[in-house]
Amino acid sequence: MEVHAESQTHYFVPPPSYWPLLGAVALFCIALGAALTVNALAAGPWALGVGALLLVWMLFGWFGDVIRENLLGRYQGREDLSFRWGMGWFIFSEVMFFGAFFGALFYVRVIALPTLGDFEHKSLYPDFVPAWPLSTGPGITQVYQAMEAWGLPAINTLILLSSAVAVTWAHWAMVLGRRTQLILGLALTVLLGWLFLALQASEYRHAIDSMHLTLSAGAYGMTFFMLTGFHGLHVLLGTIILAVVWLRVVRGHFDQRHHFAFEAASWYWHFVDVVWLFLFVFVYWL
Structure with missing residues (x-):
């Protein structure tokens, strides 16, 4: 009962x-x-x-x-509600986490650069060019190249959007009790997550070896690696979580009404997808 x-x-x-x-x-x-x-x-x-x-x-x-x-049936209703609130607040804390890094990026681009490039500061930094990506100024000793948006970043965007569709398909299959589609949708989501990470590792290697883009490459290098690096860490965690959920699905731990662990993983994955869209627009594209 x-x-x-x-x-x-x-x-x-x-x-x-x-x-x-x-x-x-x-x-x-x-x-x-x-x-x-x-x-x-x-x-x-x-x-x-x-x-x-x-x-x-x-x-x-x-x-x-x-x-x-x-x-063992220890959770009978209110515990599930507590888990939902907990996951909601956890994702909110993650929003604030990335908001701080995006805030740093916007501060540099919208406030610091115009201020350092105005007439008053030209006497202090005569060679400074207030343009983004920042490539001149005190402390920047190595010439680097900015990342292009329409190579691997665009491919990774397509991969993450496809993974969002796959996890939504899996959720739909869970609710309708279509076990085979559920297993396939989750497996596809996990595979796309690992593919994203592999391509991001390849992108980092190219950026460091060929484009001389590192954490020490001024404000652009710091904001690029901090934002994309922490996002990659979240993709890794999300992929591991989804892989564990997939194993639990295979072992029959969920049914059509009781599957919050899967829902929590899908919430987290959609959050990761949305953050990447902001990254693609404000870090790579604009």
């Missing part, structure tokens, strides 16, 4: 867990390792490695507990 959230009398409270503590230790090791590595200390890579292993262990263990609790 199905229990609805409105009639549920008990809210499942899990027993005490050491996973949050382990996650905190993992993040501390990662932060410490990053600081030591930047300062060229030998312990840095070791601390990073330990932190990464602990983080992976925590993720497998914690999410494994949640999956087992769900399969």
